[in-house]
Amino acid sequence: MTKKELFFKLKEPLDQLYKNPRCTLDYTTPFELLVATILSAQCTDARVNIVTKEIFPTYNTPEAFAALSETEIATMIQSTGFYKNKAKNIRTCALQLIERHNSKVPDTMEELTKLAGVGRKTAGVILGEIYGKPAIVIDTHAKRLANRMGLTKQTDPVKIEFELAKFIPPEFQFDFCHRLVAHGRAVCKAQKPACKICTLNGICKYGSKATKKG
DSSP: OOHHHHHHHHHHHHHHHOSSOOOOSOOSSHHHHHHHHHHTTTSOHHHHHHHHHHHTTTOOSHHHHHTSOHHHHHHHHGGGSSHHHHHHHHHHHHHHHHHHHTTOOOOSHHHHTTSTTOOHHHHHHHHHHTTOOOOOOOOHHHHHHHHHHTSOOOOSHHHHHHHHHHHSOHHHHHHHHHHHHHHHHHTSOSSOOOGGGOTTTTTSHHHHHHHHHO
């Protein structure tokens, strides 16, 4: 079975399990999502949502964040972890948006990844969620599941992204990654994957082996 064939076999049950995949970060504007995604590094979306619920009613534009000091931003986001570095990136990113993009969040991978604190994963979230463009977003869940399912043997997120892009049609890329994340949180957990009850265990490489052993 080719990887493209495997993808389509996995896609059908995942589509049924998670009919309306959505971003679990709360936001109302592209800039809010950008800030929330930067904050989500090494932090749960649930924690980020608690923090941004307090911040965004007052500070929700590049100008608002640029007017704050790094120390002020760090104080507000401290519970998300790595807060000093995140504060520096968010303020710098806000200034870059003002100076280079007329305060608008750009819509290309090239321009997004030039912003402070924005890697390919963050850029992919913006491209897929805000602009509806093809994007493969590899977080810890997607990385784990792509390997377990047999879609890749790569461990580097960027290499996984490029490999999956070769055989996953563009129109399915972003939602498929959402579904991988949802399945990783609900069933295929890092420490104890629930292979016995997983509807993919006859398709997934890891699940097939685990079921035979069990």
